[in-house]
Amino acid sequence: MTALESANQIKVQFGDIISEPAEFRGEISLKLADADKLVEVCNFAKKTLGFDFLVDITSVDNYGEDPRWTVVYHLRSLVHNVELRLKTDVSEEKSALPSVLSVWRTANWHEREIYDMMGIRCVGHPDLRRILMWEGYPYHPLRKDFPLAGKPTDLPGVAFTRVTPMEGGPFVTLPTKEDSIAREPRVRVPEDAEPGVSDKRLVKK
């Protein structure tokens, strides 16, 4: 069974809440309109379609848009050797969606990471603590409105943070076939940072 066939079966089973399968570079993505049905869809994908392995859960901050969050589930079937991506939107006011821990136990730490870094809570998670930052850290650092340099905090006896001096940074590297001088991380203005364009200061005339 291919990924597209699996996606179509999910579409047949759940109807309107599932988008048409989108293909990009041979990979299939589905969008789930109703996040509350997430566990049912995931259960169907695992039990009926054989997606026995949850590779990863990631989250996207569409800052300035509504809904703000997109949570992405990367499913893999070790039986059929196919991958499928399942996306669902979460609004900023809600900032919560059901935990898929009852489907794949490996979701435990992924969901803790999403809670820690992005501040999206997974309802039904038995142990929703921070996983990278410490308990009591007041921010969610991967949000787009959180500065890369960080914000000052102090939790006596646990940890403190300070604002990092950026010195004109962030220092960005670019994928290029040129030498290591062109690849070197440096301060780049946005027009330099277009994909595929190397550092304009180094382009040979």
Next chain:
Amino acid sequence: MQSEYAYDSKIEGDVIVTRVDAALNWFRANSVWPMPMGLACCAIELMAVGASRFDISRFGSEVMRFSPRQSDCMIVAGTVTYKMAACVKRIYDQMSEPKWVIAMGACASTGGMYRSYATLQGVDNIIPVDVYVSGCPPRPEAVLDALMKLQGKIKKEPVLQDLVALKPLLGQNQ
């Protein structure tokens, strides 16, 4: 006839006369037991320093102690995150005097390439550093060079003066 209790120069070599300061510093400098604070990839290079090719035991520092109570020099090898900073400070505080610190590599010295919300910008923000080693990670030779620099520093320390200054703090019986 020579008494068996007398000094036998044939067996025990020549007498060396020195200052107590110099002797104490000589002991200290040639048995600096490191506390390997391995936090990232620098720790791998630190292992190479301890292994046969580079062989830190040539400098009397092969005794890597994983207890701060038994070690003299903390080698901070790697990225110090804010989450780890409190632990590094605590382990440093648990080390007994005299103690020294080598900041190994760009991350431990300045935060290195990690200019972000999560990384302490140099371990000298929380503990005093004696020697900074550049590199990402540094070559093992650079760590040995840092150790030799530290030995040079130890040999110049006014040990007796420090001990006399400490005496009031140590109580009457010391």
